[in-house]
Amino acid sequence: MAKTLNVPLIGTRRPRSSDGTPHASRRPGGSVPLALVAAGFALAQLLLVHPGTGLGWDETVYVSQVSPHAPAAFFSAPRARGVSLLVAPVASWSSSTALLRVYLALLSGLGLFVALRVWRGLFPVRVLALAGALFATLWVTLFYGPQAMPNHWVAVGALVCVGCFLRAHAGDRARAALWGTGLGAALMAWMRPPDAVWVTLPLLVLAVAAPRWRRARPLFALLGGLLAGAAEWIIEAYTAYGGLGRRLSDGSRIQGGLGWNIAVGDQLRSLGGRVLCRPCTGGMPSPVVTAWWFVLPLIAALGLVIAVRARRPVPTLLLLACATTAGVPYLFMIGYAAPRFLLPLYALAAIPVADALVHLVTAPGGRGRPVLVTLVAAGLAGHLAVQFAVLEATVRRTAGSHHGWAVTAAELHRLGVRPPCALAGRQSVPIAFYAGCSSVATSGHNANATAAGITRSARRMPVAVVTAPGGEPPGYARAWASHRAGDVDIYVSSGVGSRTP
Incomplete structure (x- = not known):
């Protein structure tokens, strides 16, 4: 054993041992x-x-x-x-x-x-x-x-x-x-x-x-x-x-x-x-x-x-x-x-x-032990109830936001933004993954491209920018076709999609 x-x-x-650590024992648990x-x-x-x-x-x-x-x-x-x-x-x-x-x-x-x-x-x-x-x-x-x-x-x-x-x-x-x-x-x-x-x-x-x-x-x-x-x-x-x-x-x-x-x-x-x-x-x-x-x-x-x-x-x-x-x-x-x-x-x-x-x-706790056991059991039961309530609300809220990304990705596909493609702008990292595109950014923690590089990419594959409703797109995308998709605006590179009023 x-x-x-x-x-x-x-x-x-x-x-x-002399420092208080238990010695080894062969009795299994x-x-x-x-x-x-x-x-x-x-x-x-x-x-x-x-x-x-x-x-x-x-x-x-x-x-x-x-x-x-x-x-x-x-x-x-x-x-x-x-x-x-x-x-x-x-x-x-x-x-x-x-x-x-x-x-x-x-x-x-x-x-x-x-x-x-x-x-x-x-x-x-x-x-x-x-x-x-x-x-x-x-x-x-x-x-x-x-x-x-x-x-x-x-x-x-x-x-x-x-x-x-x-x-x-x-x-x-x-x-x-x-x-x-x-x-x-x-x-x-x-x-x-x-x-x-x-x-x-x-x-x-x-x-x-x-x-x-x-x-x-x-x-x-x-x-x-x-x-x-x-x-x-x-x-x-x-x-x-x-x-x-x-x-x-x-x-x-x-x-x-x-x-x-x-x-x-x-x-x-x-x-x-x-x-x-x-x-x-x-x-x-x-x-x-x-x-x-x-x-x-x-x-x-x-x-x-x-x-x-x-x-x-x-x-x-x-x-x-x-x-x-x-x-x-x-x-x-x-x-x-x-x-x-x-x-x-x-x-x-x-x-x-x-x-x-x-x-x-x-x-051993004498007459007070049943009271203590009851308090501990009640505390644990209440704790579990709170944890599961928070979990349920968190899962529901998270599922909703993830569904929103999937909806935006589906709209990008409908507009012709399909792999190979690139996506920039608001929440571009998860939306790009859902859409099968690469995510690009010219600033911030995920900066991995330049405006000139994105413009060059737009000549050979679909590129889109996602903004908040009414948000201002970056300079390189201001002439691109604009579309409203749920709670975001999508700007699609020239030659893909069509300009809306």
Whole structure:
């Protein structure tokens, strides 16, 4: 049987190393509850997020890199190609969004199972199952699980990396633990290199600065994984972006300039279902929607207190430390918010939170215990109701916007703008993908063309510009045929379509 690390339940003691890390144990834990949680997560995505929902803006950028459906969209400096490679097994031969969603939902469920299983023995299985359920039922987790986006996979890699790092330090199945540490780090760096550094910062500090944690093999596995995952991104920085420093600088500029900026309020505003809060203005969501966000750190702190009292503080401390560093750039260093940015934080914090909740409902409590169990159950039920309500509204709103892009693409085809073609202007990146065109821009974060170049292209293929109703087209398109299509105006290059009054 596979050797596991076994952490005792509250009130018992087992041998541990001098720094508080549990020693390895051969007693296996059950994987069935974890498999059920992961399967439920995948099924919930398929039932609640509608596989037929079209691709979002960022998704079209990632998918277009490997899809024959449309030319590759401009790939800006902050992006990494992990998502494109992740979707390639489906997107490289099929344009079916539903098939891609099913593939990603199943894959994200498998990823959650693997990530939870890494921690089997470090925490009781019932704690891990509850942690998985808490993370999997957040609206943001369900919404992004089946999407071609990187953040869920950073969360999975974070859980794998931190758990395997602990196992490697304790000497538990050393070779497998070292591989897990490296692969978890590589997965994060493959998806979002800067996020990988932030998540692993406590591990790196511990491995270098704490004498009892100075073991070469775990440190080399961690560094090797980070470098392996980020290698393509670093090489591409020198071949296409003017160097690593330039790519990092451009990435910071595109994200509004990274620096001291308290974005906690922005993240709170995004909890109501705003997938991108930029600029993040408007009122706060209802306190019913945001309450869980304030309760989360309190319960996590309780989990730490419980772990200290049970003399098993290291796993909980490391989880919370990595969760904190994962959240720092998105809470204090960026001028806008997207709820998906905090998925790694939520995944790492879910285990201490679940540990605290299990302790609350199982520890001896006399006559007050039934009241406490009722309060916890009622709180969780209310939390789930809020999450599913926000998810339903977010899916409905997102599906509507994606449908609008598809309608505009269909109108472009009707006007004669068919592949090979090019599209500029308002929301040109996703609309171009839907239409099978390339997207071009002369300014902004996605600038990849000049006005002269677009004019030359218009002589050999259909080119169109999309603007808001009544919006002014760029100078090169002012003489082109104009058309109204729903809530946008379309200007089509001379020789394609006909001028309307």
